[in-house]
Amino acid sequence: MELKAFSLIMTGVAFEVLGQVAFKRGAANVVRESGEQGVLQYWRDLAFDRWIQFGVAFQVVALLLWIAALSFVPLSIAFPLASLSYCGAAIGGHYWLGEKLGHRSGVAITLITIGAALVCWPRG
Numbered sequence: 614m615e616l617k618a619f620s621l622i623m624t625g626v627a628f629e630v631l632g633q634v635a636f637k638r639g640a641a642n643v644v645r646e647s648g649e650q651g652v653l654q655y656w657r658d659l660a661f662d663r664w665i666q667f668g669v670a671f672q673v674v675a676l677l678l679w680i681a682a683l684s685f686v687p688l689s690i691a692f693p694l695a696s697l698s699y700c701g702a703a704i705g706g707h708y709w710l711g712e713k714l715g716h717r718s719g720v721a722i723t724l725i726t727i728g729a730a731l732v733c734w735p736r737g
Contacts, residue, residue, distance in 0.1 A: 614686055614690060614733045615685060615686070617685060618682055618685035618686040618691075619694075619733065621678050621679075621682035621685070622682045622686070622691055622695065623694075623697075624678055625674075625676075625678035625679045625682060625695070626675075626694070626698045626701060627701070628671045628674045628675035629671070629672070629675040629695075629698040629701070629702075630698055630702050630705050631667075631668075631671045631705075632667075632668045632670075632671030632672040632675060633668070633698070633702040633705070633706075634668075634702065634705045634706065634709050634710065635664045635665070635667040635671060636664070636665060637706065637710060638664045638709075638710065639659065639662040639663070639664030639665035639666075639668060640665070641710075642662055642664060643655065643658045643659050643665075646658075679691075679695070689732075690732055690733055693729050693732040693733075694729050694732065694733060696725055696728070696729060697725065697726065697729050699725060700722045700725050700726055703718055703722060704722070
């Protein structure tokens, strides 16, 4: 795999993770600050929360990077590498949001990472 394609995918994964962490933080803020409210007010608060807006911006960048990466690498290689965003989101949730990351999750993250590495390993 070319360095350009790999860089596009990994940068996209990073933006995907940042977006997911921002969404979680924004959603938690809205629930914590708004308390009991109507559905329309809840959606309005979500739409105007700065963390949700950051999340949307990060996701847009991730999407554009993904589309660019697909022009350089087959989907059968790119998509498994995109699974690293699941790993990053779990790790990001642990370190930035204080979420628990148990032993089973650690094993799963390791296995996903090994699988992604195998997919892009040079064929010899």
